[in-house]
Amino acid sequence: MSKYIGSVEERLGKAIARERAALGLTQEELAQAIGVQQETISRFERGAVLPPLQRLIQLADVFDIPLDSLVRGTTNRAVDDGLEITMNLKKLNPESREFVRRWVIEMCEQLGRKR
Structure with missing residues (x-):
C-alpha cells in the first residue's frame, strides 16, 4: 500500500504549481488558458479548493501530461x-x-x- 505525502488538495496544488512553473506560465496566464480567474488558480495551488474533474482535464491538457500523473502527485511508488x-x-x-x-x-x- 502506498503512502501519499500530504492531503489530496496539497499534493494536487503542488503538482499544479510545479507544472505551471515548468511551462513558465503565471497564474494569470494559466487562468486565461482554462477560462477561470487568477484567484481560482491560486486556490487550487494552495490546496484550498479541489478542482472539479473538467478543470483537471483542462489543466492536464495545458500541461501536456496524462491526467493520472497530475492527480497522483507524489507517492513512494517506484x-x-x-x-x-x-x-x-x-x-x-x-x-x-x-x-x-x-x-x-x-x-x-x-x-x-x-x-
Missing part, C-alpha cells in the same frame, strides 16, 4: 517515479534522453550495491 521521469524525458532530444537513461541506470546500479 512506478509513479518512473512515470514522472518518463514525462520529463519526453522534453529532451534523443541524444539527451540516451545520456539520462544511461546515467540513471548507472546510478541505480551503484546505489543498489550500497544496500
Whole structure:
C-alpha cells in the first residue's frame, strides 16, 4: 500500500504549481488558458479548493501530461517515479534522453550495491 505525502488538495496544488512553473506560465496566464480567474488558480495551488474533474482535464491538457500523473502527485511508488521521469524525458532530444537513461541506470546500479 502506498503512502501519499500530504492531503489530496496539497499534493494536487503542488503538482499544479510545479507544472505551471515548468511551462513558465503565471497564474494569470494559466487562468486565461482554462477560462477561470487568477484567484481560482491560486486556490487550487494552495490546496484550498479541489478542482472539479473538467478543470483537471483542462489543466492536464495545458500541461501536456496524462491526467493520472497530475492527480497522483507524489507517492513512494517506484512506478509513479518512473512515470514522472518518463514525462520529463519526453522534453529532451534523443541524444539527451540516451545520456539520462544511461546515467540513471548507472546510478541505480551503484546505489543498489550500497544496500
